[in-house]
Amino acid sequence: MTTEHAALIHGEPLPRERVDSFLETRPFRGAGNGATSHDEPAPARRQTEPPSVARQRRRWATQVVVTDELARRACADRGLKVPDEVSPVSVLAVAETDVADLGSIVAAALAHSPAARTLLAALEAEQTVPEAAVRDYYDRNQDRFLTPEALRRGADPFGETAAPQDVLPYEHVREGIARELRKAACRQAFFGWLDQARGGVTYSHGHEHPGDPSHPDHEHRH
Template sequence: MEHAASVGGAPVSKDRVEALLEAVPARDRETRPEALARADRQRRRWATQVVVIDELAQKACAERSLRGAGNCATSHDGAAPEEQPITALPAERDVADLGSIVAVALAHSSAARTLLEHLEREQQIPEEAAYDYYDRNRDRFLTPAALRRGADPFHETSDLLPYDEVRDGILHELRRAAARRAFFDWLDRARADVVYAPGYEHPGDPSHPDHEHRH
């Protein structure tokens, strides 16, 4: 079998998985042969997930007529990897809570980023939700002077930045959180159409003996 997986019946080349493995250095520092072999197997399964997310995102972007959605590590014909170092793409603070597979997919797949940005634009956050967030998280909106003197944000409203000054930032944060939930919902549905070749399954798939689910 020459492909690592199929998405809707379309093959995903093993070459794309290998190209991603070359682009992303291994974090494991195993020295024992059996541990190193296991780490290599898991990295291959992990990389397959990243490439599959890119493939699924490209399909989703095409269906939505979204632009700026090129491939991640390689083109479909196995061409050389694009120069897209992970450190030059989404900042670590922006992807740290997304799990390693999705975070790396967003770092290496312009299609995944395009889809996430599209989902964020789609989110409609009610004004009531933004104010409720402001009211429930007052400690995040203390004035600098109030922070310095250790004011209690839940008793002295004069110590808070005015809602109108922080409203846009709150709406942006809530839209981003909603978009991430929508992205994961989309991915859960889209993965139902994926079939993996032996040795390329999800690293957390309990059907293979050395499965693990690491974030």
């Protein structure tokens, strides 16, 4: 018997209609064609779609919708105001070959969900990068901070072919390094939050994670 919910989140049903709606408005590309949208109607694109691809698409879409719902709840708990929903046409497309990839799920959730983006921004604002970590990154990655002239000469900052002036001064690149380290810490915090939040989710048959080995079409790539 077909259930009316795609998942239970802490015992509360997530309607299948939300997954169906996402699938109807989501642009997809065929294997190997990249990640852009089509102009032709969705039914015409899916006439020759293998059943296994359709099943994986639904499981993948469920993960995106569940992430959106979890983010909405997290924002509500934090008192964060979530912007209005975006138009479906602005949602980033992802290739069908990537539907089982966890990275594509999070990328699609961030494109689809204002709540996920709001939570991500809040997590980024909470990250503090110690000065020692910024300096350590600079010292260990001198090759990333060569001057244009040094790059043209092929200077090696870890060898004898580079002079001190061939490397951009720390104070010139410090802010950029700190920003990148803060974003990296934010991504780790978001993944950590999502892993923990998913612990309260139970999926209905046909809506399991696309990498779940308990169903025959499972597929998981890193």
